[in-house]
Amino acid sequence: MTETKVIRVLLVDDHPLVLEGINARLESEEGIGVVGCAGNGQEALEAAKRLQPDVVLMDISMPVMNGLEAAQRFHTDYPQIRVLILSMHDKREYIVKMIQSGAAGYVLKDVSSGELINAIRTVHNGGTYFSASASQSLFSSFDQPPAETVSEDKLTQREQTVLKLLAEGSSNKEIARTLDISVRTVETHRQNIKQKLNIQTAAGLTKYAIEHRLVEL
Structure with missing residues (x-):
C-alpha cells in the first residue's frame, strides 16, 4: 500500500x-x-x-x-x-x-x-x-470600470478554458479529467498560455483570469 x-x-x-x-x-x-x-x-x-x-x-x-x-x-x-x-x-x-x-x-x-x-x-x-x-x-x-476582455488572438478557446480551470484552483490532473485530455496536453496548454501572456507564475495567471473575467465568484 x-x-x-x-x-x-x-x-x-x-x-x-x-x-x-x-x-x-x-x-x-x-x-x-x-x-x-x-x-x-x-x-x-x-x-x-x-x-x-x-x-x-x-x-x-x-x-x-x-x-x-x-x-x-x-x-x-x-x-x-x-x-x-x-x-x-x-x-x-x-x-x-x-x-x-x-x-x-x-x-x-x-x-x-x-x-x-x-x-x-x-x-x-x-x-x-x-x-x-x-x-x-x-x-x-470591477463594479466601476469595465474589464478588458481576453483578446481572441492571444488565447484559443481551449486555452481560455484551461486558464479558467487553473485560476479556479484545479490541478493539471483535475483539468485533464474535466476536459478528457492527457496531463501532458494540459501541461502544453499551460506552457503556451504562459508564453502568450508573458506570465510565468500560477498567481500571475490567476490575476490575469480575474481581471479579464474568466473567473466568476
Whole structure:
C-alpha cells in the first residue's frame, strides 16, 4: 500500500498564541505536518533552507522582514515552495501585491480551520486559493470600470478554458479529467498560455483570469 505523502508546512507569524493555535489544529489533521515555526520573514527563509517545507503559511505584518518581502524572496529563492498568506488585512491593494509577489493564495484569519486546511491542500496541489472575503475584496473594483476582455488572438478557446480551470484552483490532473485530455496536453496548454501572456507564475495567471473575467465568484 502506497504511503500518503504528508504536506510539510512552515508557520510564520509574530504572535506566539496564533502560532500555537494553528499548530495545534494542523497537527491533528491527517496528511499535514508542521515542520517548524518562524516569527518573521527572515527567520522563515532561514528555516525553509533547513526544513524544506512544501507550503509556507505566512502573515503579512511582521517585524524585520514582512510577508510581502518574504513572499518575493521565496518566489526567487525557493520557487518550489508554495506561499499561502493568512492575514487580517482584507484591502485589495494588500491582496494584489501578494499575488504579484508570487503568493499562491490569500485567506483571512476569520476563516474556519476546515477552510484553512482546504486552502493548504489546494495550493500544495498546484492550485490557487482565495477565501470568500479576499475574493470579494479583489473583485470590488470591477463594479466601476469595465474589464478588458481576453483578446481572441492571444488565447484559443481551449486555452481560455484551461486558464479558467487553473485560476479556479484545479490541478493539471483535475483539468485533464474535466476536459478528457492527457496531463501532458494540459501541461502544453499551460506552457503556451504562459508564453502568450508573458506570465510565468500560477498567481500571475490567476490575476490575469480575474481581471479579464474568466473567473466568476
